[in-house]
Amino acid sequence: MKAETRRKQILEKLSSENPVTGTSLGKKFDVSRQVIVQDIALLRAQGHDIIATPQGYINKSKNQNGYILTVASKHDRKDIKEELETIVDLGGNVLEVVVEHPIYGEITGHLMIRSRRDVQNFIDKLENFNASPLATLTDGVHIHKIETPNESVAIEIKQALKNKNFLVKD
Numbered sequence: 001m002k003a004e005t006r007r008k009q010i011l012e013k014l015s016s017e018n019p020v021t022g023t024s025l026g027k028k029f030d031v032s033r034q035v036i037v038q039d040i041a042l043l044r045a046q047g048h049d050i051i052a053t054p055q056g057y058i059n060k061s062k063n064q065n066g067y068i069l070t071v072a073s074k075h076d077r078k079d080i081k082e083e084l085e086t087i088v089d090l091g092g093n094v095l096e097v098v099v100e101h102p103i104y105g106e107i108t109g110h111l112m113i114r115s116r117r118d119v120q121n122f123i124d125k126l127e128n129f130n131a132s133p134l135a136t137l138t139d140g141v142h143i144h145k146i147e148t149p150n151e152s153v154a155i156e157i158k159q160a161l162k163n164k165n166f167l168v169k170d
Contacts, residue, residue, distance in 0.1 A: 001029065007039050011048065011059065019056030019112060053112040054125060060110075066093075069146040069154035071161060072168040076140060077133060080126075083166050084119040090157045093147040099138045109134050141168060 006029050013020050013028070022036040029036070040057060044050055049060040069092070075083060087094055094113040101107050113119055126133065135142040148154040161167050 003039070006031070007043055010036070010039055011043065014050060014057055014059035019053050019058045021056035024056070051110040051112075053110045054122060055112055055118070058110075058112060066147045066149045067151050067154050068095075069148055069157060070143060071146065071158060072141065072143050073135075073161065073166045074140045074142075074168050075135075075166050077136070079166065080133060081119060081123050082164065083161065084113055084122065085116055086160050086164060086166075087144070087146055087157055088113060088115055088119060090160060091149055091153045092157050094144055095147050096143075096145040097134055098143040098145070099134045099141070101137055107134060107137070 009029070010025060013025065022033040022040070025036045026033045040050055040052075050057055051060050073083060084094060094111045097109045097111055099107050111122065113122055125131065133142075146154070146157060148157065158167070
């Protein structure tokens with residue numbers, strides 16, 4: 001298979017709602033994961049909005065079709081699970097976490113957390129890799145970009161986060 005044909009088929013695979021890992025793409029096309037990483041880089045250079053999430057690659061422009069809510073949060077590490085579960089239980093999809101670093105500027109982590117299973121996988125990865133959440137760089141302050149089906153769900157999520165004292169005070 002020619003590389004250009006493979007890249008076209010990769011884009012088709014990334015048009016689904018579910019993230020796809022580089023390893024699974026490599027197996028499908030009988031190439032190494034590193035070849036897939038290079039293909040993704042070339043597709044991005046062509047203007048495709050492909051992001052890497054903890055669950056795999058996703059074509060961002062093909063998967064956002066709801067209302068986007070942005071909230072500024074502040075809490076301790078112990079509250080991450082409760083914050084994320086609050087969002088997904090009310091119908092939100094946590095697209096990103098963003099922190100404002102004094103040297104690097106905005107640092108964005110693409111999360112794509114849609115369910116309690118995704119929340120638990122995220123928490124497990126933090127623990128298994130002994131990783132620090134981005135918010136540790138900013139004393140717990142971070143921004144979430146959340147996709148919701150409509151504005152009323154967004155309002156409900158924001159109110160629930162406010163009730164749990166997770167939002168930065170105005």
